[in-house]
Amino acid sequence: MKRGFSILAIVTALLLSFALYEALIAAPTERTMGDVQRIFYYHVPSAWTAFLLFLINFVASVVFLIRRDTKADILALVTAEVGVVFCTVVLVTGPIWARPVWGIWWTWDLRLTLTLVLWLIYVSYLVLRRFSTSSQTPVLASVLAIFGALDVPLVYFSIWFFRTQHPSPVIGGGGSLDPRMAHVLLINWAAFLCLAWLVCWTRFRLEVLEREVEEAQALESLLEGSR
Amino acid sequence: MSFFGITRATLAKDVRLEWRSKDAINAMLFFSLLVVVIFSFSFDPTAEESRRIAGGLVWVAFLFAAIVALNQTWARELRNQVLDAYRVSPAPANALFLAKALGNFIFVTVLEALMTPLFIVFYKLRALGPTWELLPIAALGTWALVVNGTFFAAISLRTRSREIMLPLLLFPISIPALLGMVNATTAILTGEGSARFWIALLVAYDVVFTSACLLLFETVLEAE
Numbered sequence: 001m002k003r004g005f006s007i008l009a010i011v012t013a014l015l016l017s018f019a020l021y022e023a024l025i026a027a028p029t030e031r032t033m034g035d036v037q038r039i040f041y042y043h044v045p046s047a048w049t050a051f052l053l054f055l056i057n058f059v060a061s062v063v064f065l066i067r068r069d070t071k072a073d074i075l076a077l078v079t080a081e082v083g084v085v086f087c088t089v090v091l092v093t094g095p096i097w098a099r100p101v102w103g104i105w106w107t108w109d110l111r112l113t114l115t116l117v118l119w120l121i122y123v124s125y126l127v128l129r130r131f132s133t134s135s136q137t138p139v140l141a142s143v144l145a146i147f148g149a150l151d152v153p154l155v156y157f158s159i160w161f162f163r164t165q166h167p168s169p170v171i172g173g174g175g176s177l178d179p180r181m182a183h184v185l186l187i188n189w190a191a192f193l194c195l196a197w198l199v200c201w202t203r204f205r206l207e208v209l210e211r212e213v214e215e216a217q218a219l220e221s222l223l224e225g226s227r
Numbered sequence: 228m229s230f231f232g233i234t235r236a237t238l239a240k241d242v243r244l245e246w247r248s249k250d251a252i253n254a255m256l257f258f259s260l261l262v263v264v265i266f267s268f269s270f271d272p273t274a275e276e277s278r279r280i281a282g283g284l285v286w287v288a289f290l291f292a293a294i295v296a297l298n299q300t301w302a303r304e305l306r307n308q309v310l311d312a313y314r315v316s317p318a319p320a321n322a323l324f325l326a327k328a329l330g331n332f333i334f335v336t337v338l339e340a341l342m343t344p345l346f347i348v349f350y351k352l353r354a355l356g357p358t359w360e361l362l363p364i365a366a367l368g369t370w371a372l373v374v375n376g377t378f379f380a381a382i383s384l385r386t387r388s389r390e391i392m393l394p395l396l397l398f399p400i401s402i403p404a405l406l407g408m409v410n411a412t413t414a415i416l417t418g419e420g421s422a423r424f425w426i427a428l429l430v431a432y433d434v435v436f437t438s439a440c441l442l443l444f445e446t447v448l449e450a451e
Contacts, residue, residue: 065446120399127395134385136450143443144382147375147400150439154403154432 005201012198015191019184027184039097040181045189046089047115049196053083054118058149061142070211073138076145077129078203080122082196087119110159117155121148233318237326244303245334251299255292255338260345262288267349277350282412285346286405289339290372294394296334297376300327301384310384313448320445324377328440331373339365355418364415364422367429368408374433375400378440381447404432 023041030037060076063069094112095105106112125148129141177185228236245251266284270276304310313323346352354361376397383392411425 117399117402120402124395124399128382128386128392131386131388131392133387134450136385139446139450140382140385143447144396146443147378147436147439150435151400151403154428154435157431158403158406158428 005198008194008198008201012191012194015187015194019188019191022184022187028178028180030181033101036097036100039093041184041188043090043093043097044185045192046086046093048189049192050083050086050090050115050118052193053079053086053196053200054122057083057122058145061145064138064142065146070138073142074204074207074211076138076142078200078207080125080129080145081203082200084119084122084126085199086192086196087115087122090115091119108159110156113159114152114155118148118152121151228318230319230322233322234326234329237323238329241326241330242333245330251296251334252337254295255334256341258295259288259292259338259342262291263342263345263349272350274351274353277352278355278416279413281346281350281352282409282416284350285343285412286368286408288342289335289369290398290401290405291394292338293331293335293369293372293376294397296331297373297380297397298390298393300331300377300380302389305384320448321441323448324381324440324444328370328374328377331377332369335369335373336365339369352416354416356415356422358415360415360422360426361412363426364408364411364429367426367433368404368411371404371408371429371432371436372397372401374437374440375404378444378447381444385450404429407432 019041023038027038027041029035057076057079060072060079064072064076094115098107099105125141125144128144129137132140134140262284266288270280272280301310304313313320376393379396379400380393383389383396386392407425407428411422411429414420414422414425
């Protein structure tokens with residue numbers, strides 16, 4: 001367990017440095033957008049990672065509701081937290097790119113709005129977890145996660161009705177991407193996935209420890225009281 | 228007692244309570260009146276402009292006002308441990324949920340019926356599209372707000388500062404519904420485009436979340 005963690009940490013560090021070099025130096029400069037396009041290697045992998053984490057959160061929440069397994073609950077909490085961080089990266093890097101290329105910081109386009117709404121839903125999820133006083137917080141939170149997941153297709157269709165401005169998806173959306181760029185993109189995504197995994201793992205262990213400490217303290221005060 | 232018998236009894240109790248105390252409806256009315264006056268006063272729109280913005284204003288006013296009714300839905304049952312009595316009683320949880328959601332639906336509908344004339348007067352509104360379509364939009368939109376609102380009020384019951392918690396949970400999830408209500412209303416007021424797509428979206432939203440609420444409410448009620 002400990003060795004696996006160290007290996008993952010080293011792999012992540014190596015991959016991240018290699019991906020940084022690839023994205024900033026090795027990747028070809030885009031013809032019309034110039035160097036600003038390089039933010040793409042951070043924007044898109046963060047988005048994919050965030051969506052993947054939110055998906056894991058949904059699955060973990062459903063598993064928790066069915067099996068009432070504490071591990072599933074911790075996994076849901078951890079993926080929501082890390083997912084919100086990656087989603088924030090997406091929402092910050094997007095406008096930085098959009099300002100010089102589109103001439104505007106923000107537009108109510110399909111993918112932008114969907115990402116923002118997802119971010120809002122998961123922030124409210126974290127707020128609920130933080131503010132809840134009941135011992136049943138995990139149940140309430142997983143119910144909220146399911147509601148959030150149900151909301152996604154509805155948000156999608158409601159905004160799909162407007163014309164969309166975002167560049168169509170590069171992979172599987174009929175767009176053409178230089179194979180060299182696709183290569184760099186995938187390396188970056190691999191690095192980001194490793195990083196997300198590493199952070200989730202650390203956070204997971206921390207949460208387990210925190211709960212153990214809490215339990216021990218509760219037990220201790222119980223014993224003190226009975227003496 | 229049958230399922231609908233319990234629903235009817237709880238609903239009648241809530242409506243009677245509200246009729247005698249008028250706690251929620253007075254607060255909601257006054258609050259949305261303030262919104263109407265303040266916005267009308269600060270924008271002073273022409274008839275053409277107000278057709279474009281009224282859809283958004285009306286629904287935002289109703290949404291914020293509805294929070295008042297939604298917040299007291301379950302808080303009222305905490306006194307004298309009524310909610311615990313519900314929990315141990317053999318009555319199905321969904322009957323209780325439906326009664327509460329229908330009660331809130333009635334309160335918000337009454338609010339809308341009373342406030343709409345004021346909106347028309349202050350914003351010089353005259354719809355250019357098919358006006359009758361506003362009725363299904365209002366019904367579907369109100370249900371979309373109260374069904375999830377009633378559910379999330381039950382969730383936020385067990386949090387610190389629960390009055391603030393409810394809008395924090397409800398608003399992000401309600402974004403597609405709000406978009407549907409506002410755009411459908413604007414389409415009818417301005418007479419540009421059809422409201423059909425948005426009505427279909429509201430129907431889908433209502434169906435999806437009403438089923439989700441009914442499926443998961445028992446879990447939430449039992450979580451203590």
